[in-house]
Amino acid sequence: MSYPTNTNQHLTIEDVDTIELAKKYGTPLYVYDVSHIRQTIRAFKQVFEQEKIPFVISYAGKAFATKAIYQVVAQEGIHADVVSGGELYTALAAGFPAAHLSFNGNNKSYDELTFAVKQGVGTIIVDNFLELKLLSEIAEKNAIKQDILLRISPGISAHTHEFISTGQQDSKFGFDLISGQAKEAFDIAINDDHLNLRGLHAHIGSQIFDVTGFEQNAALVADTANAWGWQPEVINAGGGFGIKYTDEDKPLPESEFAQAIIRVLKAKAAEYDWKMPEIWIEPGRSIVGPAGKTLYTIGSRKDIPDIRHYLAVDGGMGDNIRPALYQANYTAVLANQPNAQTEEVVRVAGKYCESGDVLVWQQALPAIKPGDILAVNATGAYGYAMASNYNRNPRPAVVFVENGQHQLIVERETFEHLVSLDRDYTLGE
Numbered sequence: 001m002s003y004p005t006n007t008n009q010h011l012t013i014e015d016v017d018t019i020e021l022a023k024k025y026g027t028p029l030y031v032y033d034v035s036h037i038r039q040t041i042r043a044f045k046q047v048f049e050q051e052k053i054p055f056v057i058s059y060a061g062k063a064f065a066t067k068a069i070y071q072v073v074a075q076e077g078i079h080a081d082v083v084s085g086g087e088l089y090t091a092l093a094a095g096f097p098a099a100h101l102s103f104n105g106n107n108k109s110y111d112e113l114t115f116a117v118k119q120g121v122g123t124i125i126v127d128n129f130l131e132l133k134l135l136s137e138i139a140e141k142n143a144i145k146q147d148i149l150l151r152i153s154p155g156i157s158a159h160t161h162e163f164i165s166t167g168q169q170d171s172k173f174g175f176d177l178i179s180g181q182a183k184e185a186f187d188i189a190i191n192d193d194h195l196n197l198r199g200l201h202a203h204i205g206s207q208i209f210d211v212t213g214f215e216q217n218a219a220l221v222a223d224t225a226n227a228w229g230w231q232p233e234v235i236n237a238g239g240g241f242g243i244k245y246t247d248e249d250k251p252l253p254e255s256e257f258a259q260a261i262i263r264v265l266k267a268k269a270a271e272y273d274w275k276m277p278e279i280w281i282e283p284g285r286s287i288v289g290p291a292g293k294t295l296y297t298i299g300s301r302k303d304i305p306d307i308r309h310y311l312a313v314d315g316g317m318g319d320n321i322r323p324a325l326y327q328a329n330y331t332a333v334l335a336n337q338p339n340a341q342t343e344e345v346v347r348v349a350g351k352y353c354e355s356g357d358v359l360v361w362q363q364a365l366p367a368i369k370p371g372d373i374l375a376v377n378a379t380g381a382y383g384y385a386m387a388s389n390y391n392r393n394p395r396p397a398v399v400f401v402e403n404g405q406h407q408l409i410v411e412r413e414t415f416e417h418l419v420s421l422d423r424d425y426t427l428g429e
């Protein structure tokens with residue numbers, strides 16, 4: 001694969017020199033290609049527009065939730081889904097229209113639900129019986145009728161890592177369909193004066209390559225509503241569309257996932273003689289994942305004869321926990337000279353005090369020296385979003401790049417930030 005470079009042979013992102021970015025903003029540094037994000041959103045939209053059916057694309061903010069990304073998403077005219085008071089606060093602070101937000105989550109608190117209702121969040125995706133009760137009370141108190149969807153766990157196992165598979169029956173998310181809990185919840189919701197039940201939501205998992213699970217899921221949701229004698233206004237098929245991290249990953253284009261869901265629901269609407277329901281999808285990873293790279297500075301190395309070469313960088317599991325948590329694979333590129341001949345097979349490790357602190361398990365790279373800049377590809381989803389201060393490392397900065405320009409959208413944390421919430425202990429004095 002050949003990477004874009006400038007006359008200095010440096011890796012570029014949208015014509016911006018990554019070595020310059022590393023110099024200006026420091027490393028580790030998350031860099032996002034905003035045009036790439038816009039293109040993906042537009043590709044999703046185009047599928048629905050061509051089919052001329054009502055739709056909502058809701059960016060799953062959990063993949064990367066900052067004010068700047070919510071602003072880009074709002075500019076593109078799509079909705080967003082939040083899963084905590086903090087994500088909701090961030091979206092609102094970004095100026096995101098509350099009516100275009102949905103709120104997911106299996107244990108939303110009374111305070112979070114109140115905040116959402118008071119702010120005018122468009123749709124609450126109700127997950128469980130307690131939430132049904134709380135939300136009804138809160139809506140009544142605030143004299144509104146809240147639009148909701150019911151989240152069901154469809155009992156479909158997606159072929160992905162166990163930790164990111166959510167649709168199987170043994171799942172903490174949603175109302176169980178098989179045991180009849182979903183129908184019970186439906187009967188409560190449809191008769192509640194303070195809740196306006198618009199439809200159903202079912203999400204099967206994340207980083208999925210195959211359309212079969214999505215097709216089965218969409219069909220099951222439609223069949224379920226029909227079996228309840230009900231015509232839903234909305235069917236939300238969730239997110240989970242897989243992306244390419246390494247050459248082994250062969251995801252379909254995002255349009256094909258959307259098309260598969262549309263195909264099934266069109267057929268079901270015809271079969272049941274329904275007005276075409278609004279189709280909602282909630283992609284997170286596929287919108288931001290491929291658009292992000294993380295830049296690191298190379299430091300020490302360790303060569304274990306006949307066993308392995310370790311290259312260490314100035315970040316690691318604190319800015320990308322996915323390899324340690326899910327055995328996720330990534331690829332890296334020498335940003336100083338991305339298209340140079342490869343020389344040795346290495347493992348790229350981080351600087352954290354943990355053996356599983358790996359960024360790239362195994363890859364051939366050119367000869368590398370301390371101070372070189374390494375870019376890890378496709379880190380835009382669940383990287384910054386899952387970043388931590390483990391070992392009291394400050395979290396990296398985030399830069400957006402578009403049309404040859406760059407802008408800092410999250411500042412780098414400092415040591416002062418790390419102690420800013422700490423308080424001295426004085427009781428033992």
Ligand code: LLP
Pocket residue numbers: 060062063104164166203205206207238239240241282283284285286322326381382
């Ligand atoms: N909608 C719901 C209800 C979800 O639970 C999720 C992801 C999404 C949408 C977005 O899925 P996406 O399009 O991003 O695959 N931390 C894990 C991923 C957890 C996904 C959780 N739910 C990872 O790093 O792989």
